[in-house]
Amino acid sequence: MTKSNDLQEAREEVAARYFRLVDSSDPAILDLFTDDAQMFFPKFGIATGKAQIASFAQGFAGKIASIQHDIPGLTVVSSGNYVVTEGSVRGTTTSGTAFPDGSSSYGLFCNVFEFEGERIKRLHIYEDPDFASTHMDGVEWGKSVRAGM
Numbered sequence: 001m002t003k004s005n006d007l008q009e010a011r012e013e014v015a016a017r018y019f020r021l022v023d024s025s026d027p028a029i030l031d032l033f034t035d036d037a038q039m040f041f042p043k044f045g046i047a048t049g050k051a052q053i054a055s056f057a058q059g060f061a062g063k064i065a066s067i068q069h070d071i072p073g074l075t076v077v078s079s080g081n082y083v084v085t086e087g088s089v090r091g092t093t094t095s096g097t098a099f100p101d102g103s104s105s106y107g108l109f110c111n112v113f114e115f116e117g118e119r120i121k122r123l124h125i126y127e128d129p130d131f132a133s134t135h136m137d138g139v140e141w142g143k144s145v146r147a148g149m
Contacts, residue, residue: 008078011115015076015083018113018120019069025061030054033120040124064131067091081121083113089127097132104133104143 014032021029030050033039039047039056047056067089074087088107092098100107109127113120 007118008083010118011083011113012076012078014115014118014120015085015111015113016071016074018123019071019074019085019087023068027054027057029057033123034116037120038122041129042125042127043129063094065092065094065096081115083115084110085113086110091131093132095132099131099133101133105131107131 018029018032020026021032030053033050033053036049037053039053041047041056041060044056044059047053068091069089070087074085077084087109088100089109090098090100090107099105105128109125111126112122112124114122
C-alpha cells in the first residue's frame with residue numbers, strides 16, 4: 001500500500017468516526033476539525049471555526065433526542081483531499097417524532113469532507129433538515145407533485 005492510500009484510508013476512518021461521534025453526541029467531535037474549519041448545513045448556513053461549529057452542534061442537539069447513521073451502509077468515495085459519503089440516518093426529535101417517516105422524509109444525506117492532513121478542513125452536509133416533516137409548505141408541494149404523477 002502506498003503512503004497516499006494510507007492517508008486516504010485514514011481520512012475515510014475520520015469520516016466514519018465523525019458519524020459515530022455525532023450519534024453519541026460526543027464533544028470530542030471538535031478534535032476532528034482544523035481550528036479554522038468551515039461547515040455548511042441547509043437552513044443554518046455556514047459555521048467557521050470550532051466555536052461556531054460547536055454552537056451549531058448544540059443547537060442541533062436541542063432538536064434531536066437520538067440519531068443513528070447507518071455507518072456500515074455508507075457509500076464512500078475518496079479523491080485527493082476529499083471524502084464524500086452518502087447514506088441514511090434515523091432517529092427521534094425532542095418532541096418524540098421518529099424520523100424518517102418514509103412519506104415526506106427519507107433520512108438520506110450526502111456529506112462532502114475536505115481534509116487538511118487527517119483533520120476536517122471543510123464539511124458541507126446536504127440533507128433535508130425537516131426530519132419530522134413539519135415544514136408543511138414543502139411537504140404539501142411534494143405530495144401534490146407525487147399525486148400528479
